[in-house]
Amino acid sequence: MDKTHLTVNGKAVELEIDPTTPLLWALRDHLNLTGTKYGCGIGQCGACTVVLEGNAVRSCQVLVSRAAGKGVTTIEGLSKDRSHPVQQAWLMEQVPQCGYCQSGQIMAATVLLASKPDPSDSEIDDALSGNICRCGTYHRIRRAVHRAAELARKGTK
């Protein structure tokens, strides 16, 4: 079996894995990082969104070979104590209903805020429209992104 080296949540890992395995399954089944969810499996829903080199990729579509030698951040890597501004904002705005899509929503929001620290409503809509929420929490998601931007400006971790 081939060996793939990548950095996940700041930690170097070596996986004995078929290089055509989707990153999602490398994270969930090989590294036990189950915060990243399997939704549709065809890159249509956004539940499996993780950050790969600053981009909000759909891990069900990304082959683990694309991540070789690169850095991946999952929901588990945002903070050890839920203190990341986006996590805090999600709690303050009580965003989730069932919660299944929310790790993907949060990861996409962190990527947006990295390049747009004070996004407008339409920039939030553009950035997160690939992350579907069957509970329809979109209005709370939008409020939480604004709140996260505010928390980040104030210096919350």
Added chain:
Amino acid sequence: MFAMTTAKYRASAQTQKDEESIRAFSAVASVLLSPRCLNCHIPGDSPLQGDAQTPHNMNVKRGPDGRGTPAMRCTNCHQATNSSQLHAPPGRPDWRLPPPSMPLVWKGLSVAGICRALKDPATNGGMTSAQLIEHVSDDPFVNWAWNPGPGRSVPPLSHDEFVSRFKEWIEAGAACPKE
């Protein structure tokens, strides 16, 4: 008298050459009008998808460099190769739309309009005739149209035939049909 005959002959030969060129372009246009080409050669900022040419899911936008908007980059979903799964994203390296500075719009144009847009360096990405031939022959995006992944039709001509008719069009003078 002789001069007039020569002029008429030249005019007639030119007309015949133009007709050949236009006939070749009609075949070329049948490819350019396929969903594989038109879905991304769009006016505005929102691409289309599939053979039905419906608006791309997820409110995808062109973005400042043609590669999407923050957190919604094309390559977040489109990988370096096609997905083997039905309804999953097609792929090739650096999946993108034409940039807003040179959007290469064909959708909505007539065949004559596409012909003019294609040969005008101001609207074709600054390409010469030779570069256009090279582009349609070798560009991985062009070639992708004949290997688009499951559930997507391919253009009506083979790639070889398309390139051959494209060269005929250029070599016969790159004439464009009238509206």
